[in-house]
Amino acid sequence: MSLTATQGEGARRLPRLSGDWPLIVPMGLLFIGFFCGPLVLLLWVSFHNDQNMEVTGVAMWARFLGDPFYWNVVLDTVMLGVKTVALTVVLGFCTGVIYLSCGPRVRSLMLFAIVLPLLLSVVVRTFAWIVILGNEGLVNWAVMSLGLSAAPLRLLQTELGLVISLAQIELPLMLLPLLSVMARIDPNILDASHALGASRWRTMFRVILPLSVPGLIAGSLLVFASSTAAFISQSVIGGGRLIYMPLVIWQQALVVYDWPFAAVVSIALLVTVLGILTLISALGRLART
Amino acid sequence: MTAFTLNRRKFLAASGGAAATAATASLWGTSALASGSVIAAIYPGTWEESFRSIVAPALQEAAGVTVEFDPAYAVDQIAKARAARALPPFDVFVLDPGPAATGAEMGLYQPIDTSKLKNADKLPQVFVSEMAIPVAAQVVGIAYNPTKFDTPPTGWAQLFEEPYVSRLGLTGFQTTFGTTSLIEIAKAFGGSLTDIDPAMEKIKEVLPKIAAVAQPSAMAGLFQQGEIDVMYTNTQTVASLKGRGVDIEFAVPDTGAIAFVTTMHIIDGAENLDNAYAYIDTVISAGVQEALMQEPYNFIPVNSDVPLLDTLPMTSLDAMNDFVRHDWTQINPLRPGWIERFNREVAA
Numbered sequence: 253m254s255l256t257a258t259q260g261e262g263a264r265r266l267p268r269l270s271g272d273w274p275l276i277v278p279m280g281l282l283f284i285g286f287f288c289g290p291l292v293l294l295l296w297v298s299f300h301n302d303q304n305m306e307v308t309g310v311a312m313w314a315r316f317l318g319d320p321f322y323w324n325v326v327l328d329t330v331m332l333g334v335k336t337v338a339l340t341v342v343l344g345f346c347t348g349v350i351y352l353s354c355g356p357r358v359r360s361l362m363l364f365a366i367v368l369p370l371l372l373s374v375v376v377r378t379f380a381w382i383v384i385l386g387n388e389g390l391v392n393w394a395v396m397s398l399g400l401s402a403a404p405l406r407l408l409q410t411e412l413g414l415v416i417s418l419a420q421i422e423l424p425l426m427l428l429p430l431l432s433v434m435a436r437i438d439p440n441i442l443d444a445s446h447a448l449g450a451s452r453w454r455t456m457f458r459v460i461l462p463l464s465v466p467g468l469i470a471g472s473l474l475v476f477a478s479s480t481a482a483f484i485s486q487s488v489i490g491g492g493r494l495i496y497m498p499l500v501i502w503q504q505a506l507v508v509y510d511w512p513f514a515a516v517v518s519i520a521l522l523v524t525v526l527g528i529l530t531l532i533s534a535l536g537r538l539a540r541t
Numbered sequence: 542m543t544a545f546t547l548n549r550r551k552f553l554a555a556s557g558g559a560a561a562t563a564a565t566a567s568l569w570g571t572s573a574l575a576s577g578s579v580i581a582a583i584y585p586g587t588w589e590e591s592f593r594s595i596v597a598p599a600l601q602e603a604a605g606v607t608v609e610f611d612p613a614y615a616v617d618q619i620a621k622a623r624a625a626r627a628l629p630p631f632d633v634f635v636l637d638p639g640p641a642a643t644g645a646e647m648g649l650y651q652p653i654d655t656s657k658l659k660n661a662d663k664l665p666q667v668f669v670s671e672m673a674i675p676v677a678a679q680v681v682g683i684a685y686n687p688t689k690f691d692t693p694p695t696g697w698a699q700l701f702e703e704p705y706v707s708r709l710g711l712t713g714f715q716t717t718f719g720t721t722s723l724i725e726i727a728k729a730f731g732g733s734l735t736d737i738d739p740a741m742e743k744i745k746e747v748l749p750k751i752a753a754v755a756q757p758s759a760m761a762g763l764f765q766q767g768e769i770d771v772m773y774t775n776t777q778t779v780a781s782l783k784g785r786g787v788d789i790e791f792a793v794p795d796t797g798a799i800a801f802v803t804t805m806h807i808i809d810g811a812e813n814l815d816n817a818y819a820y821i822d823t824v825i826s827a828g829v830q831e832a833l834m835q836e837p838y839n840f841i842p843v844n845s846d847v848p849l850l851d852t853l854p855m856t857s858l859d860a861m862n863d864f865v866r867h868d869w870t871q872i873n874p875l876r877p878g879w880i881e882r883f884n885r886e887v888a889a
Contacts, residue, residue: 321885382759382766387767388766388767408753495888505620506620
């Protein structure tokens with residue numbers, strides 16, 4: 253009796269809460285315990301002035317925010333994400349247009365090819381790029397045998413090489429949401445565009461592109477978050493001269509045991525990535541209106 | 542009858558109970574196993590591979606103890622032990638000198654009673670201490686590709702001159718071999734154990750010419766791919782690359798190769814203390830040390846009963862006394878600053 257009464261009261265106070273809410277309890281508890289908890293802990297650790305975490309204060313934040321070197325690291329990390337997103341958007345959209353024009357059999361083959369790299373470990377894919385981009389690698393072999401350059405191009409340990417390889421490594425994250433959105437574009441709309449006299453290019457940019465925006469946005473979110481945090485690719489292909497936030501976090505946490513500073517950089521990375529992600533989704537909403 | 546009607550509440554309670562039972566069972570499983578076992582941290586890669594295939598069966602045979610390996614780099618072991626505090630995540634550490642000194646400062650080890658180790662008197666006594674048992678030696682020097690240079694490099698300073706500098710691969714202060722090599726480079730240009738300025742200035746000067754500045758884990762791959770042809774590294778890396786058919790030789794710099802030992806430590810509050818002793822004793826036994834020295838593992842043994850291979854840059858363990866050694870209690874406080882400085886100076 254009393255049970256029904258409480259449920260009734262609950263329903264009146266929160267009218268949209270359906271009777272199924274206990275189903276989210278396990279996930280919710282996991283989330284609070286293993287995500288929110290550690291996050292609070294991280295924040296707490298960041299407000300300590302010394303490595304042994306005995307003195308609380310904002311010294312580590314001051315050290316991070318007051319140092320132009322670290323601002324540059326933040327900027328470089330963001331730019332790496334932006335460039336990777338830009339390249340995957342171009343590659344992804346082109347692949348998407350081809351995908352649209354294919355029949356169902358080729359489409360499923362394409363999907364298989366897109367998912368295939370995800371089955372390989374990111375470490376393997378990263379090391380494969382060393383072989384491709386190296387001085388004696390595939391790209392330089394092609395460039396030099398075509399006589400385009402006398403000396404091998406420097407691609408490893410450069411931002412360009414890193415962006416190229418990250419674009420390949422992260423491309424499935426762009427393609428999967430993008431293709432599912434593009435596949436839902438009504439073919440009648442494309443026919444209508446042709447019938448009304450639009451050229452193929454015009455149809456592509458004025459019809460297909462705007463309709464693909466939700467997919468591009470979703471893909472960009474995933475690629476940005478993943479490429480800015482891609483510690484393995486950044487350190488193996490980028491090398492020691494390109495310093496990104498994940499490397500600084502690793503060094504501070506695991507090499508010099510400066511956990512408060514590592515926490516500061518981690519939170520800064522989190523906030524930066526969240527900021528950019530918010531911006532991307534805001535852009536998405538803007539484009540749709 | 543009502544007992545068999547399943548509603549959501551009962552289902553949740555029942556599945557919760559089942560999960561709890563499963564969790565308890567698995568906990569029980571571990572502790573039951575732990576009575577005849579020891580948990581040892583181990584470096585991933587060659588160490589883990591060789592210890593699984595050589596040390597684990599040897600320990601089983603010698604003491605009937607099962608060893609469970611927890612793969613982690615030195616710094617990760619320290620971080621784990623420090624984070625776990627009262628609940629030791631494993632029984633035995635394996636560490637290089639830098640992290641070993643850090644762990645000692647943090648009070649993570651318990652004293653080792655060497656009388657419980659049958660093989661302790663076979664070890665080079667300079668490296669044995671109250672808290673540490675050496676299990677492998679490491680010798681660091683210059684590695685180069687003999688097909689790319691007419692004459693092998695002979696000293697640290699030479700690495701910064703042509704033809705070597707444009708083929709040089711650099712790595713920073715994150716690893717023991719990197720730190721010790723950079724200290725020796727600093728010394729070659731007028732610095733000292735605690736003054737690495739000359740090395741950093743020289744690196745800055747030649748930076749545009751250097752073939753690659755890379756993370757330590759990427760060095761071997763870059764060498765194998767021909768991206769770099771000269772680097773500083775240990776004999777083990779040289780031997781394993783050579784074993785894979787890479788053109789590589791080890792050169793002892795004119796100021797001497799760098800030597801240090803990898804040590805094992807028993808964690809404070811270890812759960813399987815006796816088994817930890819049995820494990821360490823097995824690791825330093827002549828049979829195991831001899832097996833670890835062979836291809837493809839290429840360890841440098843520390844048991845004086847094991848005759849050294851002639852590919853090593855010394856004929857006996859005593860010869861290592863003349864090699865360059867470093868005091869890590871002096872290096873550790875400076876190292877965070879050096880790591881940060883290296884980042885800044887080489888940042889593109």
